[in-house]
Amino acid sequence: GQNIDQPTEMTATEGAIVQINCTYQTSGFNGLFWYQQHAGEAPTFLSYNVLDGLEEKGRFSSFLSRSKGYSYLLLKELQMKDSASYLCAVRAGGAAGNKLTFGGGTRVLVKP
């Protein structure tokens, strides 16, 4: 089976840094994705990790440790528009194909 855990909610101040953790237990592993979702809108792709280490994309970075079943998304220089839900998703691969299994999402509130 698949189990993906992330905190429900986090609050941070504009200009600060926030780290969103994601732990997973899946029957296989073929990549981990992070998506951003504003309320009432579709998720948009942020990052993809398949090998251990850090992937950096502007203000957003994502880290993966396959041996620990752990990832985090780091948001730097927070802006008000970063207030959204952040979804961690794992691709098991193999017979499961390309489908993604999602965690419950972490709602981030950025305060002035």
Place this chain on the structure above:
Amino acid sequence: DGGITQSPKYLFRKEGQNVTLSCEQNLNHDAMYWYRQDPGQGLRLIYYSQIVNDFQKGDIAEGYSVSREKKESFPLTVTSAQKNPTAFYLCASSRQGSGNTIYFGEGSWLTVV
């Protein structure tokens, strides 16, 4: 413009009715997916299709049906057997291959009245 188009954006259903949500993509993607999202929750997979004329059940397929007669189209029918259909429905697509990103349509809101 390339993308994934879902319609309608908002749909109201009476109890006991079947309704069909449309999903069309012009990205030439082989794989398509339907997810359901309840308020404040993550996404749960209903059905997915990796190739035309083939599809598989996801985690919550009961009360739903799909077809994949064309590569571009993957309609979802919410049947009267689905007891709690009020939710946000998201269609998505991707290329085949493990590293390929899944892209989402704008979503459809279904409410039972």
